[in-house]
Amino acid sequence: MTISRQSQRGLDWLNFFVADVQTGFGPFVAVYLTTQAWTEVQIGFALSLGTMTAMLSQVPAGALVDATRHKRRAAMGGLLGILLAAILLAAWPATLPVLLSEVLHGFASCVLTPSIAAISLALVGRAALGERLGRNTRFASLGGAIAAGVMGLIGTYLAPAAVFWLTAALTVPSLLALLSIRESDMAANVAALQSQAHAPRGRLRDLMLDRGILVFAGCALLFTLSNAAMLPLAGTAVTRAAGDEANLIIAGCIVVPQLIVAGISPWVGRLAQDQGRRVVLLMGFSMLPLRGLLLAVVQEPYMLLLVQALDGVSAATLNVMLPLTAADLTRGTNRFNLCMGFFGLAVGVGGTISTGLAGSVASWASPEMAFMMLGGIGLLCVLLTLLAMPETRPSLPADALAAD
The missing domain is CATH 1.20.1250.20 (MFS general substrate transporter like domains)
Known part of the structure; x- marks a missing residue:
């Protein structure tokens, strides 16, 4: 059509x-x-x-x-x-x-x-x-x-x-x-x-116990638990090191990932269609442990801009793959938006915990230790995707999918 x-x-x-x-x-x-x-x-x-x-x-x-x-x-x-x-x-x-x-x-x-x-x-x-x-x-x-x-x-x-x-x-x-x-x-x-009157609407209990939905929700929670606190924590360190230039650097750290997201997001969607969902998820989620490690060792404030480019890759992945995975996992059930809400709740819980947890570790140990912890959580996200997340890309031909 x-x-x-x-x-x-x-x-x-x-x-x-x-x-x-x-x-x-x-x-x-x-x-x-x-x-x-x-x-x-x-x-x-x-x-x-x-x-x-x-x-x-x-x-x-x-x-x-x-x-x-x-x-x-x-x-x-x-x-x-x-x-x-x-x-x-x-x-x-x-x-x-x-x-x-x-x-x-x-x-x-x-x-x-x-x-x-x-x-x-x-x-x-x-x-x-x-x-x-x-x-x-x-x-x-x-x-x-x-x-x-x-x-x-x-x-x-x-x-x-x-x-x-x-x-x-x-x-x-x-x-x-x-x-x-x-x-x-x-x-x-x-x-x-x-x-599709014959298609089941999908009982809520069955939906919430679906393996793919539970695993992806866990990935979404770990993603934001790892990701949400990285820039605020880095911003504190930059403010101490860069002084009057801190606002300029932080502004760049916000804009650079947005430009990366704008540049690669359609490609991420095409890759998910052509190569499957798990490949894209692993690619995007793998930026989290790498970014945590780099933030722990990078000292030069302006190098933070390059590190933040990795955030654009992971953000583009989650932004595209969350609704796409929800659509895959709820085919024929009329529960697409409910599933998105469940994933959104997981994202919100992870983000809410992240900043408080990272701040506590930074105060108790050091900012470097907090970055390593956040990177470790990101590694758990990658491992959960690799070991437990099923491939959700449909195997039906394109003409059948268009009528689904």
Whole structure:
């Protein structure tokens, strides 16, 4: 089936602008609340509430997206929720509105992410999903990198609240991009899925006990447990060594991986389609122990930029392979988004533990020991993939996959 250029481009720009919107809820929240005379304890509580909401919402939000036939409406609801959250932050930085904004953003994001993945699947079918997810990741990375720079300048030279007014404004092109995706282009794949009346919906208990799902969830948890704390820990060391140049180096450490992700993500998707999922997972996950080792021994601050390029490889792998593996493991069950929510929960748990654990080891022993520990966790991720993760790439011919 031929997909119109309009729908393909609409999905490209949807990913681009959604990344712009989500960037506004990163570190800028802490900076903004600091200018509003919030204490570190109050800021920490607000951010933790948002993180906890996102973690707890992963599975129910995925189930909600699975339950509706109207994936575009689900994505629209997520965008409108983020719009309201941004307006609350910008216009009313009091305690209750800020906490409500964090909760609203956490849940809306958990609806938006699987909705975009579901739209991608409906648009191109399973046979072309790998490359489509890579293209999604490319545009999201470009959007995030550009938005971080623009919002940093706006927050510095206009006003901290301007970041969130811009975030709210960027939901408008996001909605326009979403509406430009034609329902008719998704109809064939959606009809094929719905026509499989004989296919089991998949009991939740059976899904959660599936070997592939459990192993990949374990890999996702170990990935973020290893990865999340590496840059913050390296940033502390760079600040001590580089002084006034630290902000420039850290900014480069954020931008370089984003550019790598944008450059290689479609190739990662094609490789997963051609050579199988395990090859790509092993390639991407192997960057974690290597990066941990290099961060433990590298002393020159600017060398950190080269080390961070490895983060781009591993990030591209996880961003493409998480929804692709979920699609593989839930074929014919109508549990794709629920599975993505389960994987997202594993990612969130790993990331939440990572920074506290690494900080404790760095304080108790040394930063070098903390990097070695994080690299060791990354090695466990590689070994789990090598020894236990099944190959999930379907062996059916492409024409059968397109109708799956």
